Amino acid sequence: MMHQTIRSGSPTLSDDRDAHLRLDGLTKRYGDSVAVAALDLAVPKGELVALLGPSGCGKTTTLRMVAGLIKPTDGRIVVASQDITQVPTYRRDMGLVFQSYALFPHMTVAKNVAFGLEMRSLPKPEIERRVKEALAMVRLEALAERKPRELSGGQQQRVALARALVIRPSILLLDEPLSNLDAKLRDEMRNEIRDIQQSLGITAVFVTHDQVEALSMCDKVVVMRGGKLEQMGTPVEVYEHPATPFVASFVGRTNRLEGIAQGDGRVAIGSMAVQVPGRPGGKVEIMIRPHRMKLVDVGSGEDAASEGVNRLAGSLTRVTFVGDLLQYHVDVDGTEIVVEAASDHGRGFRKVGAPVAVLWRVEDTMVFGRGA
Template sequence: MQPGFLSIRSLTKRYDTMVAVDTLTLEIPKGELVAFLGPSGCGKSTSLRMIAGLCPVTSGTISIDGKDVTRLAPYRRDIGLVFQSYALFPHMTVLKNVMFGLEMRKIPVAEAERRAREAIALVRLEGREDRKPAQLSGGQQQRVALARALVIQPSILLFDEPLSNLDAKLRDEMRAEIRRIQKRLGITSIFVTHDQVEALSMCDKVAVLNGGRLEQIGTPGDLYERPATAFVASFVGRTNRLSGVAEGDRISVGGAALRAPGSRRGNVDLMVRPHRMIMTPTGDKGPDFDGEPLNSIGGEIRDVYYAGDILNYEIQAGDQIISVERATTGGETPMASGSPVTLTWRVADTLVFGAGQ
């Protein structure tokens, strides 16, 4: 394995008999933005705190640009950290908050102020240098926290769920802002989140953690289109999970004979993304997907939900419930509950995993 700019080898954290992080190994190239994605308790924040030096390592190593920093104090690791809670000093102005790290490093006042004003301009807060945190919005406070982390010119930038306290519109704005700044400066960064939209839309790579272990790392497209495990398939994006019995490339699901890539035998879970399914009234001609091999299953509309950009249909297919998403175009009339329908999708869009994985 080629060493990365940030190299994490067999990183483990135990609390008595509980293993919070289990032999995490990652090689992160210089300049990449990588998400640690997973549910609460999966080990992503603990991993970040070990990288930052805020949590002692049970075993394993952490290296930055070839230097082992596993046992170094946080201030000696050349790392910037952006917290979920902003952690600004309420009695200090924006300028003084941003200058703080430089002053602790004994940077001359004039130089510290020059660099702080540059960082403030980078996060687009010019003209607010003399305000206190209480005079700023949540999004502006997060920008101050980002400027304070950037001003020390760290080798690594760590984000610990920094957007979770913001409303939806501000989160969208800050995602774009963080990505813009990270790419402009080329800082190797880790972004901890439980929000798949943040991970997929912002990051070069996504590392999915579950139960303290790494399930898969790859580009957003890799994880979404080619999940390595059932957990990744269900956590990264929305999916239907259907129980079936496989015999080679054929799978029996509730009496329907379906196909899937590859060959397997026994009880399986079949997964299909809701937006990859095309729903047509039973008896109508379905899609042909340019002649690609197709799967289809019949059912009945049980319910429909309007969610703005999509209509979400719940389909009763035998003893299983299938979710289907259709984009709204404005003015359409949803199909009625109780309507018989046929669901069609490409065989290539069918994911299969061992039952209960």
């Protein structure tokens, strides 16, 4: 199959009438430059959707337009079938969490969380009850009287989350909320945010440049590039069936080779040839995930191409030990291929410079046309 023909994204208005949040041609221009270009998106009620893409691709601008903090140049924002494009921020009923916690430093945790409710002039007992409830949700009841500076980064971000949720928003918007946390805490907070989002059944949009975060937490992933939607799908769809080479290389690691398709399912790569799924023609790029490849010693019993298995010969240039993985760097005719294998107690080191072969299954080969 040609991967470029698979388009699981581009939601149309007809097939998502029950979307809770819908963006319809949403556009933001700054002078001549386009930050967000006619973005169409439908988020079903209760789903957590990631906006994933490199820095500058328009994620924050999109989120801030949804929140009402930036005025769109064009397009519409629809929530529960109501056009809210012109509705001011404070009436949009959205909870926001940013990368910087943006807490009031002079107020206690409880006061920070109560702020939104006090702005809405709720009765005092109601405020107390809801603040307690929100702090329980993020496991901070015991720290209610502390000031933000007396909290760790993770705790501060949990206060920010409680503050966003306490108003019982219809949509939760999170902009890189975990980027300031260290790796271990980030893992914990991922699960915590996901659990809370699911237990509340709240519709949420999560902005991140981190593919692991997007894949592991979210129901759908929207891959953005240059202000445009590149692909939308479930985490498995965007990882296993990337619509474009950009998605393939941004969502997960890939090896990339250029070749000329022979029209019979074979692709010539320099003096070598490999088999690919389908019958592409012309110039193609093929991509293979490093963990789907296997490194073998030339001349060993395992070193044989067989039906459904591709083989490229090269030489080993580097072995990197990264704890759970070994990464073998192989020079194949001037192109670097990386093969990953479980490190198995550090065993598996090989001599750099040795002739090796790389094997992988034909079905694990992703193929993309390179245009005319």
